[in-house]
Amino acid sequence: MRQILDIQKRLLPDLTDVLKKRYTILHHISTTGVVGRRALATHLELSERVLRGEVDFLREQGLLETESSGMKLSDSGRQLLEDMEPIVKELLGLSDLEETLRTRFSLRQVVIVPGDSDVSELTKKEVGRAGAAALRRYASKNDVVAVAGGSTLAEVANFLTPSVQMKGCMFVPARGGLGESVELQANSIASTMAKKAGGQYRLLHVPDHLGEEAYVSLMQDPNILEIVEVIRSARIVVHGIGDAMVMARRRKVDSQTIQELMAEGALAEAFGYYFDREGNVVHKMQTVGLRLEDIQETEVVIAVAGGKSKGEAIAAVMKFGHEDVLVTDEAAATELLKFI
Known part of the structure; x- marks a missing residue:
């Protein structure tokens, strides 16, 4: 061809x-x-x-x-x-770009859609559609699927449809709520995915950012502990990738911690962890839900993120090395090449 x-x-x-x-x-x-x-x-x-x-x-x-x-x-x-x-x-050269990134970051699959999510809502929707297709491809009956929050993941949820391979899947939030718009929280996205795919869901009604005392107290609650065990047993994790400083402010992190993140060179955030340019974890939030060790043991990790402005952040998380699938857009992928 x-x-x-x-x-x-x-x-x-x-x-x-x-x-x-x-x-x-x-x-x-x-x-x-x-x-x-x-x-x-x-x-x-x-x-x-x-x-x-x-x-x-x-x-x-x-x-x-x-x-x-x-x-x-x-x-x-x-x-x-x-x-x-x-x-x-x-024709657009995206197939070659997909293979270049797949090989460089040792991924199972890279999917690139045309456009730039930063300037086009339709491109963001298309990234969501491609993310939903990737999830359908890798899911199997009765899987536990842990999902993060954010606007791109909300689009993934919107494009899910019932399928044989997703029958009986349990959708759970990867972590607690950020205090942002309800429809962008992991709980809401997990329930939407379940309804769209014809699966089931469980919710986690706790804040995302916790102090040590609150964390210890919550983890002693048998109801919380039970849902957390389900979340940590997920075979598939679907998450977005954010700019470190943007996410820190969304989490209402105190100014001292923000200064520390900047000093440590934090560029990217994913599933509550902050990564520097080389993919090293430089900071983690005390959060109920998925831990780094759970991500490392998860069978399929799917990252869905787009926009030129996220190119360097996506590269940082890819260098961390525990992703299996990347779904992104042309602008972010082109920017990624600069950081290989």
């Missing part, structure tokens, strides 16, 4: 541009579900005249359907979009 694409790029470059444009249109409609032409033109930065011609063509091919509320993909459109994905990745 690559040889054919190389020939096409050289002899028919216009055809390649048309393919990319039509794929982008179908892809955006797929991500949004139903969308009006004017809104789509704005998102794609196309004139309504140009978009009208493309939409008319796609509709004539049976790839789009029109409703009173807007356009949506037909079944044929969804199938074609799925078939086109590996071709478009070759």
